[in-house]
Amino acid sequence: MSAAKVVSENYSIDKKIELDQLDPLFEVNENVTSEIFDRPNEELQFEEISPKIFGLKDVSEPLTIESLNNAIYELGVINLCWPEINEPVFETRTCFPKSYFINTNKERLLLAYAENFRRQFQFHYRSRRPLILQAPNECGLQKMVCTSIRPTKLCYSDTTSWQGLSSLVSDYFDYEPLRKPMLLPERIISAYTAIVRRSGNPFELAHVLVSWLIGAGYDAYVVVGCAKRDVCMAIRYRTVCPEIPDESAVIDTPPPSEEEPRYRLVPLPDLTSKYCKDMDQKEAEKQQAELNKIESERLKKIAELEKPPPDEIDGWRTHAWVLVLPGFKGVEEPFFIEPSEGNGYPISAPQYQQLDSIYNNENYYVNLKSCAEGLGSLNYDLNELTCWEHLLAGEPFHRRQLVGIDCADKKTAFDTEKHLDVPTSWIEKLDITADEYEQRYPGSHKVIRYKKVLSEKFSPYSERDGVIKRIIIYEDYALSIPLLTYEWYKNRVDKMLTVKIDHLKREVRETFGIGRKDHLLKHIYSMDAPTTSVEGERTLEFNYYARLDHLTKLVCTGLTFDEYYTDREDRLETRFITYTEGNKFDPKRQVKDIIETYNRNPDIPSKDDIWKKIFHTQENTIEILYHYDYNFVTNNTRFFIKPNLAETGGKILFYPDKTTGYIADPCTKPPRPLDVYYALCDNMESEHHSRKHIRDRESDITGYLKQRECELNEPILFVGLFDTERNDAAKKGWQEQETQKAEVTEREKDAEIDPLAPYLARMFGSGHGAGALTVKEATLVREQCLNDFRAKQLARQNLVQERFDKLNAEYKNKRLWYLANQFILTPEKESAYFALSAELAFQVHTLEVRLTRHRDLSSPRFKALEDYLDKHPLLKEFNRLRHYYRMK
Known part of the structure; x- marks a missing residue:
């Protein structure tokens, strides 16, 4: 470190050493601004041990080994003596790789280099906090922090982005704050051990996340600095929950037309008083300003009461998080990631107060600039040596800026240079199994308390009903009065995906995925509605495309029943049913009116195209409305009084005085009485079908509600085939x-196939033992076995040859027949010939290949059988005698 860089910064350390009891946290109810509640206790209350390095030391105290070790720890001194460690034990883990408790020569050289760097930095920047260059691991051995990062690429679908990886780290681990918040961590265990333990301090979580981010292709670094108390202690009940669904309606407004119309109406003159308009506007602005002032005061008071309690060591709390620099994976701007939360923040985020250094598996960089104006004012170009001091001289290959040098030459120079670099990480590969990835949360359950929000997360299949996430929004800070509940489900047989419960409106909204037999997509109902009755308030939305009746939506109330359709062949759009209220004599509701609407059919005239049918079942009348014709402001109508079928013996009689109609076009001839009679018959039949349909629909909905009650009370989870x-x-x-x-x-291993077994059984029966055969018996058995093998091979060859000749002759005959008749064949016969010819050609080729293969393998198979018989233990005498004569 050159003397030109001796520009030390003045950091105020005049802070109290004794940590007094923190003030209680007060909260306020937004609805009652004057009411103040006691805040809940701070989460994760750990004993914070104040460091002695920032206080005055009593020189009269005797110097002990304990006090000396404490001073070495607080100063971050690297111990250059490496004691021998045998059989290390950390919690329940006893088996460690050798690299965990033994440093290689290169690691020792790097530690010595880092200690020299630390001394020079401490000399030039005396008021700066000690650098964290090393920390003991779980075996008690000092390790350089850069070697504690092991780049690993996970093989799961959502671990290719920083959002998926940061969410995995925040869900997978339990957060452990530092016991000594102003000092360096007492130990930094390996990322592999942290994965096994499912918990870690901020440095250990940052190491895991950076290892996975680098493996995924990001330029990520561990940041060492200071943060606010809520971040260091993972206190989130002052933070707005980022997982609340955004249900604001998105209105797509069409863009204004660029072409002005050729003709436009002249606007009417504005006769209103401009003075009155200005006075009204001023009065409205005055009232709005008063409302804004009241609201601003209310929000200011709430913000003042929601402020965290005063922190005696604010600005000195050591913390570690992650920095992602641009240049890879489409990252354009640097940003921070908080591993304990899994969220990304801009570099100007106010919760991060100081940045001391950053590092990854390639190098260690120390910040030389002041952070008084916030971390957003820093220059994050690591090649700027006036802003960043590098531990190692050798830069990574992607950071080399050698202008005018070929890329191949640059790579060669990088591979052959003699600069000290970071050795390979001593940590095992940071993989997690599929079961661990699926379980995700420690204990399969994680609870996070945000500001007026309780968030619960569950592993798949850990809950009986298949819920994987639940968010409850409360009215008060004590989380006692719920307002909204959101639930997400997975792997349910009934395909339910989400549930929203509005406790104020007492309304439940269920959404379903594709695949239900009834093709239901959404079910909205009141919590006070009857469970299995259609008379309660509920709305059902369906996937109309998969339904035969193209039903889109059902809306049920106590006295109405509405159906909505889409793209039906009969052009039916809606069917509205109203009911009469029940009384003590007839408690069951009765159908009062049925209203059906239809789309316009362009194939028939509008005067004959029915738009609306109204069946007044209580009044025994039918009202028909037709579509409006072009340039008409009225439409045709027809009114019927239905005849009493009981009086007419079930026959439909036509009475001209019981029907009336209106014709919009006076030039049109009135309809014939026969056509009116046919219309009456058709509409009476349509009314009968509609009433029957209503009864069937009510039965279907009742059956569905009973099925939903069973699905909610006894949920069944779907298990994949694999x-x-x-x-x-x-x-x-x-x-x-x-x-x-x-x-x-x-x-097969126990019973090896013996080719001589059938011949021995034929000659001696089943009583033959394991003794060797005589020469005569062996000769007879051997010759029979070889002759049968030759005969079988020859028979198989003849059979294949016979089939080959037969099919080949048939194929040639078919070919000659086609050549002789190809000009008189119909297209059907020609297609049939080509199909048969292709099949015959394939069979001929198959037999030819089989015959060739049989001829090629016959000799090797016969030779293998002879070799087997020459070594057979039962033919030992025969083989010995034959070998004797052969040698003689």
Whole structure:
């Protein structure tokens, strides 16, 4: 470190050393601004041990080993003596790789280099906080922090982005604040051990996240600095929950037309008084200003009461987080990631107060600029040496700025240079299994308390109803009066995805995925509605495209029943049913009116195209309205009084005095009485079908509500076919297949096939033992075996040859027949010939290949059989005698 860079910064350290009891946190109810509640206790209350390095030391105290070790720890001194560690133990882990408790020569050289760097930095910047260049690991061995980062690429779909990785880290680990908040961490365990423990301090979580981010292709660094108390202690009940769904309606307004119309109406003159208009506007602005002032005072008072309690060591709390620099994976601006939360923040985020240094697996960089104006004022170009001091001289390859040098030459120079670089990480690969990734949360459950919000997260299949996330929004800070509840579900047989419960409106909204038999997509109902009755207030939305009746939505109330359709062939749009109120004599509601509306059919005239049918069932009348014709302000109508079928014996009689109509076009001839009679018959039949449809629809909805009650009371979770851990049927079948396969393999090993077994059984029966045969018996058995093998091979060859000749002749005959008749064949016969010819050609080729293969393998197979018989133990005498004569 050159003397030119001796520009030390003045950091105020005149702070109290004794940590007094923190003031209680007060909260306010927004609805009652004058009411003040006691805030809940701070989360994660850890004993914070004040450092002695920032206080006055009593020189009269005797110097002990303990006090000396404490001073070494507070100053961050690197111990250059490496004691021998045998059989290290950390919590429940006893088996460690050798790299965990033994430093290599290069690691020792790097530690010595870092200690020299620390001394020079402390000499030039005496008022700066000690640098964290090393920390003991779980085995008690000092390790350089850069070597504690092990880049690892995870193989899961959502671990390719920083959002997925940061969310995984925040969900997977339990956060442990530092016990000594102003000093360096007492130990930094390996990222692998942190994954096994499912918990870690901010440095350990940052190491895990940076390792995974670098493995995913990001330029990520661990940041060492200071942050506010809420961040260091993972206190979130003063933070707005970032996971609340945004349900604000998105209105797509069409862009204004660029072409002005050729003709436009002249606007009417504005006769209103401008003076009155100005006075009204001033009065409205005055009232709005008063309202804004009251609201601003209310929000200011709430913000004042919601402020965290005073922190005696504010600005000195040591913390570690993650910095992502641009240049890779589409990152354009640098930003921070808080590992304990899983959220990204801009570099000007106010919760981060001081940045001392950053590092990754390639180098260590010390910030030389003041952070008095915030971290957003820093220059994050690491090549700017006036802003960043580098521990190692050798830069990573992607940061080299060698102008005018070929890339290949630059790479060669990088590979052959002699600068000291960071050795390979001593940590094991940071992989997690599929089961651990799916479980995700420690204990399969995680609870986070935000400002007036309680967030619960569950692992898949950990809950009986399949819920994976629940967010409850409360009215008060004590989380006692719920307002809204959001629930997300997964792997349910009933395809339910989300549930929203509005406790004020007492309304429940359920959404479903594609795949239900009834094709339901959304179900909205009142919490006070009857569970299995259609007379309660509820709305059901369907996937009309998959339904035969193209039903889109059902809206039920106590006295109405509305149906909405889309793209029906009969052009039915809606059907509205109103009911009469029940009384003590007839408690069941009765259908009062049925209103059906239809789309315009362009194939028929509008005067004959029905727009609306109104069936007054209580009044025994039918009202028909037709579509409006072009340039008409009225439409045709027709009114019927239905005849009493009981009086007419079930026949529909037409009475001209019981029907009236209106014709919009006076030039049109009135309809014939026969046409009116046919219209009456059709509409009476349509009314009958509509009433029957209503009864059937009510029965269907009642059945659906009973089914939903069973699905909610006894939920069933879907298990994937390839999930062998939970699919008991598939797991049992797979185990049975493995058992059968193992039994067959074992049986084949135990019972080796003997080609001489049939001949021995034919000659001696089943009483032949394991003794050797005589020369005569062996000669007979051997010749029979070889002759049968020759005969079988020849028979197989003849059979294949016969089939080949037969099919080849048939193929040639078909070919000759086609050449002779190709000009008189119909397209159907020609297509049939080509299909048959292709099939015959394939069969001929197959037999030809089989015949060739049989001829090529016959001799090797015969030779293999002879070799086997020459070594057979039962033919030992014969083989010995033959070998004797052959040698003689």
